[in-house]
Each structure stands twice: as C-alpha cells, then as structure tokens.
Amino acid sequence: MKILVAVKRVLDYNVKARVKADKSGVDLSNVKMSMNPFDEIAVEEALRISEAGKADEVVAVSLGVSQAQETLRTAMAMGADRGILVESDAELQPLAVAKLLKHVIEKEQPDLVLLGKQAIDDDSNQTGQMLAALMDWPQATFASKVEVGEGKAQVTREIDGGLETIEVTLPAVITTDLRLNEPRYAKLPNIMKAKKKPLDVIPVADTGVDVTPRLEVLEVNEPQARSAGIKVSSVDELVDKLKNEAKVI
Amino acid sequence: MTHYKAPLRDMEFVLNDLLDFPSHYAAMPNGADATPETVTAILEEAGKFAENVLAPLNAVGDSEGCQWNDGKVTTPSGFKEAYAQYVDGGWPALSHDPAYGGQGLPHSLSTVMSELINTANWAWGMYPGLSHGAMNTLSEHGTEEQKQTYLTKLISGQWTGTMCLTEPHCGTDLGMLRTKAEPQADGTYRISGTKIFISAGDHDMAENIVHIVLARLPDAPAGTKGISLFIVPKFRVRADGSCGEANHVSCGSLEHKMGIHGNATCVLNFDGAEGFLIGPENRGLNCMFTFMNSARIGTALQGLAHAEWGFQHSLAYARERLQMRSLSGPKNPDGPADPIIVHADVRRMLMTQKVFAEGHRMLLYFTAKLLDITHHGSEEERKRAEGRLALLTPIAKAFMTETGFESANLGLQCFGGHGYIREWGMEQNVRDSRISTIYEGTTGIQALDLLGRKVLGSQGALLKDFLEEAGAEVQALAGNPAVAQWVPLVGKLAMELGEMTKQIGAKAMANPDEVGAASVDYLMYSGYVVQAYLWLKAAAVAAEKADADESGFYKAKLASANFYFSKILPRTRALKTTIEAGAEPLFALDESAFAYL
Ligand SMILES: Cc1cc2nc3c(=O)[nH]c(=O)nc-3n(C[C@H](O)[C@H](O)[C@H](O)COP(=O)(O)OP(=O)(O)OC[C@H]3O[C@@H](n4cnc5c(N)ncnc54)[C@H](O)[C@@H]3O)c2cc1C
Numbered sequence: 056m057k058i059l060v061a062v063k064r065v066l067d068y069n070v071k072a073r074v075k076a077d078k079s080g081v082d083l084s085n086v087k088m089s090m091n092p093f094d095e096i097a098v099e100e101a102l103r104i105s106e107a108g109k110a111d112e113v114v115a116v117s118l119g120v121s122q123a124q125e126t127l128r129t130a131m132a133m134g135a136d137r138g139i140l141v142e143s144d145a146e147l148q149p150l151a152v153a154k155l156l157k158h159v160i161e162k163e164q165p166d167l168v169l170l171g172k173q174a175i176d177d178d179s180n181q182t183g184q185m186l187a188a189l190m191d192w193p194q195a196t197f198a199s200k201v202e203v204g205e206g207k208a209q210v211t212r213e214i215d216g217g218l219e220t221i222e223v224t225l226p227a228v229i230t231t232d233l234r235l236n237e238p239r240y241a242k243l244p245n246i247m248k249a250k251k252k253p254l255d256v257i258p259v260a261d262t263g264v265d266v267t268p269r270l271e272v273l274e275v276n277e278p279q280a281r282s283a284g285i286k287v288s289s290v291d292e293l294v295d296k297l298k299n300e301a302k303v304i
Numbered sequence: 305m306t307h308y309k310a311p312l313r314d315m316e317f318v319l320n321d322l323l324d325f326p327s328h329y330a331a332m333p334n335g336a337d338a339t340p341e342t343v344t345a346i347l348e349e350a351g352k353f354a355e356n357v358l359a360p361l362n363a364v365g366d367s368e369g370c371q372w373n374d375g376k377v378t379t380p381s382g383f384k385e386a387y388a389q390y391v392d393g394g395w396p397a398l399s400h401d402p403a404y405g406g407q408g409l410p411h412s413l414s415t416v417m418s419e420l421i422n423t424a425n426w427a428w429g430m431y432p433g434l435s436h437g438a439m440n441t442l443s444e445h446g447t448e449e450q451k452q453t454y455l456t457k458l459i460s461g462q463w464t465g466t467m468c469l470t471e472p473h474c475g476t477d478l479g480m481l482r483t484k485a486e487p488q489a490d491g492t493y494r495i496s497g498t499k500i501f502i503s504a505g506d507h508d509m510a511e512n513i514v515h516i517v518l519a520r521l522p523d524a525p526a527g528t529k530g531i532s533l534f535i536v537p538k539f540r541v542r543a544d545g546s547c548g549e550a551n552h553v554s555c556g557s558l559e560h561k562m563g564i565h566g567n568a569t570c571v572l573n574f575d576g577a578e579g580f581l582i583g584p585e586n587r588g589l590n591c592m593f594t595f596m597n598s599a600r601i602g603t604a605l606q607g608l609a610h611a612e613w614g615f616q617h618s619l620a621y622a623r624e625r626l627q628m629r630s631l632s633g634p635k636n637p638d639g640p641a642d643p644i645i646v647h648a649d650v651r652r653m654l655m656t657q658k659v660f661a662e663g664h665r666m667l668l669y670f671t672a673k674l675l676d677i678t679h680h681g682s683e684e685e686r687k688r689a690e691g692r693l694a695l696l697t698p699i700a701k702a703f704m705t706e707t708g709f710e711s712a713n714l715g716l717q718c719f720g721g722h723g724y725i726r727e728w729g730m731e732q733n734v735r736d737s738r739i740s741t742i743y744e745g746t747t748g749i750q751a752l753d754l755l756g757r758k759v760l761g762s763q764g765a766l767l768k769d770f771l772e773e774a775g776a777e778v779q780a781l782a783g784n785p786a787v788a789q790w791v792p793l794v795g796k797l798a799m800e801l802g803e804m805t806k807q808i809g810a811k812a813m814a815n816p817d818e819v820g821a822a823s824v825d826y827l828m829y830s831g832y833v834v835q836a837y838l839w840l841k842a843a844a845v846a847a848e849k850a851d852a853d854e855s856g857f858y859k860a861k862l863a864s865a866n867f868y869f870s871k872i873l874p875r876t877r878a879l880k881t882t883i884e885a886g887a888e889p890l891f892a893l894d895e896s897a898f899a900y901l
Contacts, residue, residue: 069309085855087312089348125341132345241349243394243407250342283638 056110056203056225058101059165060135061156062094062117064126065176078274081176090126093171095133096231099238100201101169102134109203112136114163118147118155124254131249132241138252139163143259143266151266153185158262160190165226167208172197172230183230193223197232306620308359308424308613310351312344313857314662315416318669319343321845322838325412328673332680334408343413346398350417353393354424357386362425365566366732370507372558377506377568383428387509391461395421396432400439400459404451411679412672415601419668423609426736427566431464433602434504438465438516440595445533445583453541454514463512467599468499468536468572469592475501476749478589479527483519485534485579495519495536495579498556498571501743505570506538506555512547513538515572517579518588525586533588534579552577563735597678597697601671603744604700607708608664610737614715615657617730622650622718644718652871653714659839659868660711662861664704666838671700688769695758695766696834702750702824703831705740712737751823754830760809760819767805771798774837786847786862787840790869794836797876801833804883811886821887829879836873839865 066072067087075082090098101113115130117123118141127138141155160168173180187194195201195210199218202209203225211220213232223229241249259266287293297304319325320340329335329343361382368380390396399414400406414436422429435458442455457463474480483497495517499505506513515536524530539547556571583591622645626636630646644650674696677689716723716730723730741747759767775798782791808826811818843865850858 082854085853085857125345128341128345132349240353240389240393241345242392243346243349243398245394246342246345246349247337247407249345250337250339 056167057112057114057163057165058104058110059156059160059163059168060094060097060101060113060115060130061152061168061170061182062098062115062126062130063091063171063174063176064088064117064119064123065091065174068092068175074275074277078276080272080275088122088126090129091171091174091176093173093175093231093233095171095238096233096235097169097171098130098133098135099236100198100229100231101167102239103236104167104201104203105134107203110167114139114165116141116156116159118143118152118259120144121256124256127254128249129241131252131254132246133239134245136252138254140254140256141259141262142256145259145266146268147266148268148270149179149181150185150269151264152182153189154264155259155262155266156182156186157189158264159257160186167203167225168192168228170228170230172232183228187228190226190228193227194229195221195223195227196230198229199232199234201229201235306617308355308362308616310347310355310420311612311616311661311665312347312351314665315347315419316344317842317857317861318665319416321849322666322842323669323673325669325673328676329410332410332676334680335410338409338413343416346409346413346417347420349393350395350420353390353395354420357389358421358424358428361386361428361566363729363732365425365427366563366729366736367565367726369565370558370568372555375554377508377555377558377570379507379509379568380566383431383507383566384509386428387431387461390432396435396461397459401443401455404456405459410676411598412669412676415605415672415675416669418602419605419608419612419665422605423612425566426606426609427564430564430567431504431507431509432461434467435461435463435465436602437467437595437599438514440598441467441516441533441582441591442514442535444594445591446535447582450535450580450582453545454535454537457512457545458514462510463514464504464507464510465514465516466502466505468502468505468515468517470501471498472500476746478518478531481518481520481531483517483574485519485521485532485581487521493519493534493579493581494576495534495553495574496576497574499574500571501559502570502572503567503743505568505572507568511539512541515553516582517574518592519579521585528589530586531588532585533582533591535582536574536577536579540578561739563732563738597671597693598675600697600701600744600750601668601675603740604664604671604697604704605668606737606740607704607706607711608661608668610708610733610740611657611661611664611711614712614730614733615654615661617728617733618657618715618718619645619654621722621728622654625719627720650718653718655864655867656872657711657714659864659872660707662842662864663835663839663868664708666842667696667700667704667835670838671696691762691766692770695754695770698745698750698754698758699827699831699834701744702741702747702754702827703834705737706747706828707831709734709737709741747824747827751827752820755808755823755826756819759805760812764802764805764809767802771802774798778837778840781840781844784844784847787843787865790836790840790843790865793869793873794833794840797833797836797873800876800880801830804829804880808883815887817887817891821890822883825879825883829876829883832873832876832879836869839868 067089070086073082104110105113113135115127115135116139117127170183197213198210199213200211209222326340329338365380371378397407399409399411402408439458471481485493517534517536518531540551542548552575554573556573559569625644626641627644630642635646636642674689674693712734719730781787808822846858846861
C-alpha cells in the first residue's frame, strides 16, 4: 500500500503573525516557517501505519514555493520515503491545491491520502473535502483514530458533541485532527538521510491545472485588541447586559 | 511562566551573517553534509527537544536533586527518560568519527547544538557533556581496541563518561595527585585512590560509565611529569562488549552543593579497580592538554547559557510586571501602573544580559570555528588557528562565565523579591551559573594562563598577531558610517592592551607577582576588547541588511551594539586603572595583619 501525505509550509506556530503595512496579507519575510502542525500529525500517522507493516511507501507532497522543499525534507527526516513538490510562486487556494493533488494522485496511485484538517495560516479546512469530491473517493475528516484494515479503514472522527466512528473503503481521503497522535522528533541520522532521499519538483505549468485564484482578499487586519472587562454586581445585571448590550441572549 | 525558546534567529545570524559558517563548512573535509539547510534542520530539531523535553526538567532537577542510596545514585525524575530519548535521536554521535558510529559532522556544530541543550537544562546537559570529554580523550589517544570497546558505546550514548582529575588535596595543583596505578602481569593496572567532585560520576541513566582517570605509576617522577591517564569502566567489559561484573570503583557519596543539583557530583573510591593505560606513561597531563581548549570552550558555553536563560525569563517578566510609572509619563495609562520594562534601570539590566548573551554567542562560535580549523585546516591555517585559540580560550572561559554569572544575577534582580523566591527559577539560574567560574580551571587560573603562559610566555607574539589581524579588520570598517564612530575607540583600546602588556612585562622582571596582580583585570579587559571586535563586525553586517528587513532584527542588533560600546565597553577604563595600580596594594599587608580578630 502506498500513502500520500500532503504537507504545507506555513508561518511557524510560535511566531506572532504581523500584517503587512498595505494590509494585503501577513508578512512572511524573514520569519520562521515550518510544517503545518496538522500535517505533521498526518505524516506521523502515515509513518505509524507504515511501521505497522500496513504500507510500504509514504510519499510527502507539497504545493507552493521552492522553499517548501525544506518542509518536504522535514517530512522525510521524520521518515517519509520521498517527496514531490509542485512548485508555484503564485498563491494557491484550496481548490487549486485539491486539483493539483488530484494530478499527483493520478500519477502516484496511492491507496490512502492523509492531510491535516486545515492549515494554521488561512484555516480554510477545505482541501481534503474538495479533493475527495474531485476524486470521487470516500472521505473521513477530523480523524482522531485511524485503523487500517484490508481494503478499508476505520476512522474515529471528532464531531460536535462527541466521536463518530465510520468505515471507508480505500482509496480514501483522511484529514487529521489534533488528538490523533503526537508527532515524533526527527532523529539525527534520519535528518542526514533525508537529504539523500528523492525529491521531485514539478513546475505547476506542467500539470495543466488552472490555479487561478477564485477568491479575492480585500484586506487583512490584525484581530481587534481585547478591551478590558467589567465587573457586574449581580446575576440580574449580567443577564441584562448580555441581553441588551451584548445582544447575545 | 515563560519557557526557554531556542534563539534560532540569533544563532543563524552569528553562523551565517557574521562568521560565514556556510563557506567554512564547505571548505572542510567533513563539512559537505553540513549545508545551511541541514544545519537549520538539525538546530530546529535539537531546539524542539531542548524546549519541550529538557527545559521543563530544569526546575525538577533542582528541587529533587540526585539521590545516593547504598552506593547507587538516582537522577531526578525524567532525566533518565530524556537521556534515552536523546540517545534514540542519535544526538551523542553528531560530531564523532563515522568509523566508530559517529555522524562525522564538524565539531563546531556540536558546540552550537549544545548551546540549545545546555541552556535549556545545564545540569542535565553535563551528562552528555562529560561523555564528550571522554570521547575526545579516547579518539585522540586510545588504541584501536580501546576505541572499539569504549568509544563506540560512548558515541552511541549507551554508556557515558567522566573526567576524574580532582582529589581532596588537589584541584588546581594536579602535580600533587596521589591516586596510584600498579601495573599487573596481564598489562592492566590496579587503580587505587579517592577522586572528589566528579561530575556525572555515577547515575542511573546508562548501563556503564567510562571513567578517564589521572593516576601515578609506582616509579613515576614527582609533579606533573609523573601523571598517566587510565580508562576505568564502572562495570568490566566482557569480550563480546557487554557489561560484566562491577569493577572496584564506587560512589562514596554525593556532594551537597549550591547549584546544578540535577548533576551528580561524586566522591569516587577506586579500590584496586582494573584500569587500562591510554597514551604514553607519565604523559597523562600532556594528553589532556590536547583537548584542553575544547573542554574549556565547553565550559565557556555555560556563561552564554545562563545569560540567555536569565535574559529570556526576565524579559518576559519585565513586560508583564506592572509597577510604578515611567518617569517620562505613563506608558500604560489604562492600567494601574506601567510594565517595569519602561524603567531605565530595568532596561539597563535587560540590555546588559542581552548583549552578554549575544556577545557570548559570537565569541563561542568564533572559537568553535577556530577549533575546527585546528583539526582540518592546511598546515599554515592550523598553526594560525592554534595560536589564536591558545589566546582566546582562557578569555572565553573566564570572561564568559564571569559575565554570565553577572547576567544571571541581573536576571534575578529584574524580578525584585520574586527573583529570590524559588518558583520563578531565577535564583536557581544564579546558583547553577556560579560553578562555571570555578571548574575547568578557575578564573584566577585562566587569567594566569592568559597573561603568564600565553601572552608573556610567547613574548607577546600571540597577542600581537591577533591584534594586528583584528586591527586590520577593524580599520577596514572605518569608512562604514554605521560603525565609524566606534572604530577609533576599539583601535585605541587594542593599542592600550599592547602597551599595558609591555608595562606588565617590564614590571614583572623585577617582581613576578606583578603578573598575578594584573592577571584577572587583564583578562577581563581583553574579554571586553575581543567582544568589541565582534560587536563591530556584527554591527557592520547588520547595518547592511537593516533597511531591507521588515522584521526589525538587524535594527535591534545595531541598537545592541550601540549599547555595548556606550555602556559596557567603558568598563575597560576602570580595569586599566586597576591593572596599572600593580601588585603593591595587594602585598602591602603582612599576612598576619589581614585581620585583627
Ligand atoms: C560541582 C563541581 C563539579 C566538578 N566536576 C569535576 C569533574 O568532573 N572532574 C574533576 O576532576 N574535577 C571536577 N571539579 C573540581 C574542580 O575542577 C576544582 O574544584 C577546581 O579545579 C578548583 O580546585 P580546588 O577546588 O581544589 O580549588 P583550589 O585549587 O584549592 O583553589 C582555591 C582558590 O585558590 C586559587 N588559586 C589556586 N592556585 C592559584 C594560583 N597559582 N594563582 C592564583 N590563584 C590560585 C583558585 O583560583 C581558587 O580561587 C568539580 C568541582 C565542582 C564544585
């Protein structure tokens, strides 16, 4: 069995995001970039499935700028066997990413595709779902447990109000949630080996996929600063304020 | 409470912008794998381990300490597991010989990587740190069989190592040491004696411990010329490499000490333990000298570690602690008071820690790079690097640890009374840092080494060479508007250092105590000047990049350099005065007149 894992290069989760002066987006110059944490979980899961003897190849795929090769090396340092970068300097929105992944899938023919449920930069939470639709494959999103069997996978999903366990036939798309696993630390010898693992770069133009953005960003702003709270003297006053000032009940 | 964060941005600045490690590695025979991307990947991963695994154990190590029970030593909760994870990650092997299982990366990368490990948790970091000492000894002086038996296990991290020099009656003066080594018919030796203060001397983290022991053969000449070096394993090693019966070496007790509680400081009793000679008879101290520089640079790192740790924690506190108003009007008008970072004196304390942490990083990596060259350069490059390193090592060791301790102390002061209370960890940082000016040669001994052996011992040649070359680099910056104003000052201090050296040399002809009298002030003076040289270069690089960089990193670097030149470097004025005051005030009192009690 072959597993494909999609990994995205994003602003490191430790870095405080700064909005560019012209409000066109977040400033990414000279800041630390890392693998999207949800994707790290996806890589970890793929490796665990493979280490349990249920898969024989784990391929990491990234889509975006040339530096995303570093993100692929990170995945390979964790243990992925090889990497594929579909290189594009242009902004790639979820639909374009899903179409590009489809392109890669048609070539690679994996039995399972793992992705993070969302990327921490734009929080879209769309790519996995779109990809499943484009492939016409079953999908299991927000996975907190994955059990791969013969031609099938049992996936426990985190849903509002609890957990749901479903079974999907393979090939399928699974998107990972936070509680699925705790990603490993890369070992030094594996970091060194990762340099030598194959990494294919495919120019986006060669895929024939139309990646033109469908959404237009009008403006990006810092979140509003939180204003100081006030103390209320009674429950009645609280209820009154919630009703009449905040208008939330 | 804040947690330690790997300062990767500044590390990369020093590695890439300032010292051009990428070309340095590209030119090294074992540097091909150390591409900038790989270096970053290694430091990021080691940084994660340091932040998430080691930093949380720092306070645990202090409060639990090591326990001695019936000859067995247990380390604080979590230490053993963290060590297993470190070994599993392959980290001990980083810079060691691939022939024995090492990863073969440059030594300096190991130093840079250990900044992360050791800042997160100094006491823990000493266990793998001491192993490096033992590994270096074996690599340089061990026989092939000794390497196969011991070095491979140390490189894999399965076993750890120690360095056993100190005895109750001798620390600095190793010529007096008494531990005996009696040759046996089978070519082994029986080692008997007591060693004290042995770091990582016993613990529960690894299945065996390889002690490197200084001892004396029966017919050995007295003094330092009669000391030999031995391997003494805690458990004897069977022919198949596994651990056999216990050797006759036992941990008699643990010292109760001021800081680094997580590291076991042991009294080790050798009662006819089986030992193996490494290197030639009676040449033990010479053998040790071959990696003295690397051991001392390893301790210099402690100055950086505690400055960085204290800085990060006091900075976070100073941004949050609200107390009093800024003298120039409220900066947090909606709050009950301003955060203390608005106050000039708090800024003085933060900036001082910051420039020492960053300055020490520059000096540490600078010496680590020289150390690489002494192993791999051309004949001429090696010689030059050796001379430079001989001069800079005692400066790095003593200057970085003295000012590292000062920084840790300032970090505590930023917290006011809360700094004195355990839960914030600031007093631990002070206590932990205190040992750094003592072991691996006290500040006094480093200063004598610098002024007596290195500077005067070379008739000033080592110093002159360095000042000439650094001086040329400094002068070349005179046309750079960002740093031009500091160039003449640094040039003047370098000249002054040369002149003072001559004066001390002249005075010492009449009275040898003049050397000792000047030595520590002279070392500190040299430290400030060497760091000024690095700060000038840093500022010049930063000035070039500042405009194009929206993050503000390079502008901050320029402000730090400015602080260093205006508020720290002038300390040389006082040092010059005290150096020139000479030995007379120190010897004015007869020993009997020191106190009237
Ligand atoms: C926590 C801890 C861990 C240690 N770990 C190890 C270890 O792993 N292995 C090991 O072998 N040792 C270890 N040591 C020992 C350490 O290296 C010695 O304590 C140190 O070298 C100083 O020796 P001493 O304590 O005998 O002091 P002394 O040599 O008695 O020195 C006392 C004072 O006199 C000064 N002094 C001595 N001679 C001169 C001189 N000629 N000129 C000017 N001043 C002088 C010194 O600077 C010092 O201030 C450790 C010590 C401690 C406390």
